[in-house]
Amino acid sequence: xxxxxxxxxxxxxxxxIFGCIDMGAKSCTQDTDCKDWQICNQRSGKCVVxxxxxxxxxxxxxxxxxxxxxxxxxxxxxxxxxxxxxxKEWQLCNNxxxxxxxxxxxxxxxxxxxxxxxxxxxxxxxxxxxxxxxxDYDCANWQMCENESHxxxxxxxxxxDFFDCERWQNCSTSSRRCVAKKGFCNNDLDCDSRYLCSSExxxxxxxxxxxxxxxxxxxxxxxxxTLTCKAKREFCDTAxxxxxxxxxxxxxxxxxxxxxxxxxxxxxGEWQMCNEKHLCVTRGGMCGSDRECGIDxxxxxxxxxxxxxxxxxxxxxCESDYDCPGSxxxxxxxxxx
Numbered sequence: 001x002x003x004x005x006x007x008x009x010x011x012x013x014x015x016x017i018f019g020c021i022d023m024g025a026k027s028c029t030q031d032t033d034c035k036d037w038q039i040c041n042q043r044s045g046k047c048v049v050x051x052x053x054x055x056x057x058x059x060x061x062x063x064x065x066x067x068x069x070x071x072x073x074x075x076x077x078x079x080x081x082x083x084x085x086x087x088k089e090w091q092l093c094n095n096x097x098x099x100x101x102x103x104x105x106x107x108x109x110x111x112x113x114x115x116x117x118x119x120x121x122x123x124x125x126x127x128x129x130x131x132x133x134x135x136d137y138d139c140a141n142w143q144m145c146e147n148e149s150h151x152x153x154x155x156x157x158x159x160x161d162f163f164d165c166e167r168w169q170n171c172s173t174s175s176r177r178c179v180a181k182k183g184f185c186n187n188d189l190d191c192d193s194r195y196l197c198s199s200e201x202x203x204x205x206x207x208x209x210x211x212x213x214x215x216x217x218x219x220x221x222x223x224x225x226t227l228t229c230k231a232k233r234e235f236c237d238t239a240x241x242x243x244x245x246x247x248x249x250x251x252x253x254x255x256x257x258x259x260x261x262x263x264x265x266x267x268x269g270e271w272q273m274c275n276e277k278h279l280c281v282t283r284g285g286m287c288g289s290d291r292e293c294g295i296d297x298x299x300x301x302x303x304x305x306x307x308x309x310x311x312x313x314x315x316x317x318c319e320s321d322y323d324c325p326g327s328x329x330x331x332x333x334x335x336x337x
Contacts, residue, residue: 037072064098090124116150142176168201194227219253245278271309287311300326 026047028040034047041048054067060074068075076086081093087100094101107119113126120127128134133145139152154160159171165178172179180186184201191203198204210222216229223230231237236248242255249256257263261278268280271288286309287299293311300307307325316336318329324336
């Protein structure tokens with residue numbers, strides 16, 4: 001069966017060849033009866049090849065040349081040349097061999113490139129294989145091309161994975177930078193403003209802040225929102241926790257009334273009360289000095305006296321001091337002074 005197919009192909013080829021020969025030997029009476037690359041031989045009456053043209057390779061005198069059946073001109077066969085114009089853009093004509101050789105930086109196959117390269121047939125240039133690089137431009141902007149391995153590796157200050165970072169860091173897939181793991185820090189800027197970055201790269205609470213009540217004084221509590229120690233109720237840190245008429249006692253951390261003012265009756269004398277303006281005023285019917293009494297009256301300030309802090313009459317008849325509450329008895333006049 002194979003022999004039969006081969007014979008059929010040979011017969012078809014013979015028909016084509018003889019047909020071409022018959023066409024090339026067309027009868028003619030003048031040149032216009034022939035093709036433009038032929039002239040009419042008046043002796044034979046046949047169209048023959050014009051000088052400088054060809055119908056087949058045999059018409060070419062130079063064995064390095066063959067007939068271009070489209071232009072019917074003898075041209076150098078593939079790989080042969082007279083000068084660079086007979087070669088491809090990526091070739092040069094070798095004057096000694098008359099053959100087109102590769103330019104020094106071009107290629108036709110992978111074997112003409114380095115092991116980490118392949119030949120780009122479109123451009124006839126050696127280019128880095130996938131995963132390899134010729135220079136930094138074959139790598140990502142955060143990488144550099146390592147000269148020996150021709151592999152793209154992380155440039156200084158960047159990372160490919162967490163192995164390029166410290167143990168307390170991870171490699172960010174977006175910035176390709178080593179960043180602190182959650183709960184760790186590179187510097188103070190990685191911590192809340194209430195913390196400082198320690199030498200162990202952990203955020204540690206700054207002085208003056210708290211995590212629980214035990215971090216505060218006995219008169220303070222830890223505020224979980226601000227992590228600051230604040231005075232317990234009825235205690236104070238500063239005058240801000242006190243009323244406008246008070247100051248914070250820095251010893252006992254209690255709000256005390258300012259001098260001349262009061263918070264309650266306990267801040268006043270026994271004969272006084274604290275009014276709404278936080279002033280100590282004399283209670284009705286009582287006194288604290290003679291100025292608060294009328295003419296012929298004095299303020300009884302005698303400790304233990306039943307009329308203590310009240311106004312009592314002067315010049316009252318008396319036999320002894322007992323008869324003169326708040327004063328003494330003038331034995332000469334027998335009147336209370």
